[in-house]
Amino acid sequence: MQNSKISILRQLLQRHAKIIISFTVIALIFLVFALLIYAYLIPQNSNPVWKELADFFIAISETILGAGLIIGGMNLIFEEFRQEQEDKDRASHYRKEMVETLQTLHSEVQLARVLIRTHKSAKTYGEQIRERILPAIISLKDLRRSAMDTYNHPLKNEIIPPFRVSLHFMIAYLSVLVEEFESNYHHFSNLQNCQEALAVRMRNLFVEVAEDKLGSGIFSQKKSNFLEQAQDLFEQTDKPQYVNEVWKEIEQLPHTSDFIDDTITQKGNRSQYAQSFLAHYVHCKKILKFNTVDERFIHAKTFSDYASVLRQNDKKENSNLSQTTKISLTRLIMQNELGFEFDHKISFS
Secondary structure (H helix, E strand, C coil), X not given: CHHHHHXXXXXXXXXXXXXXXXXXXXXXXXXXXXXXXXXXXXXHCCCHHHHHHHHHHHHHHHHHHHHHHHXXXXXXXXXXXXXXXXXXXXXXXXXXXXXXXHHHHHHHHHHHHHHHHHHCCHHHHHHHHHHHHHHHHHHHHHHHHHHHCCCCCCCCHXXXXXXXXXXXXXXXXXXXXXXXXXXXXXXXXXXXXXXXXXXXXXHHHHHHHHHHHHHCCCCCCCHHHHHHCHHHHHHHCCCCCCCCHHHHHHHCCHHHHHHHCCCECCCCCECHHHHHHHHXXXXXXXXXXXXXXXXXXXXCHHXXXXXXHHHHHHHHHHCCCCHHHCCCHHHHHHHHCCCCCCCCCCCCC
């Protein structure tokens, strides 16, 4: 904060340098004339006019310097006030914009959750992952990237790291959903194709059976009678089993089932979705709205550990060390907090 003030003062001085130099030069000219009169004319001439003239020049010099300092000081104060007001407005706009972004992506994630749970189809599952979960991750990464530029940042320097850690938690949770989807995509795609083929076969069987029944005269009375009894006919027809096999397997995915289930489990515990996404979403909103952190978060040991990893990564980034030496905080949270298995384990250093 002190460095920021010094930087602003330096910019203001540079902006008003011409005015300050002009007043100073004029004052020095009058001061030099006065000194010359005192040094050369007054000792050689007893006429009091020279002394009065010298005093007059000194008075003008003092007046100019005083006026310059007053005017310059007023300008500096006004400019600093204007700069601070602009910074406040910018910070307010920034926080408001980020809150809106957070609320939008939260709504998209909630909608994806509801649609997957209600539609119970592999098609909807894939659509929501691609159309809502992935864009939400991109939006969160944009927010995280903007928070990494701490120079003259609208948020207080001490609360930026907790803000970034909470963003990492939200990204980690959604990333687990995407990873789980990608790992099982081909399997579900094959099952979906099989299910669609079975559905087509069922319709064909229904038509075949209906035609046989019509040919035997069962439904030859009226067309309306046929339509009324169509459901009974369909239910009496043998159908292939496991039509809903795809959704049954999707429900077995641990992270997807956590996502679409209630936020409070049957045992009374909060779901991973509630702990790793919703709670940190609320924390981020609190930081943006009130410029303060939730003490319960920052004093938790794991949260402090992740903040330390963040600082280590920043130090390595600023020292231009190899990117491979940095720890992926998102992957760390995915593994340690969400239980997602990677081929190569990672841990705190």
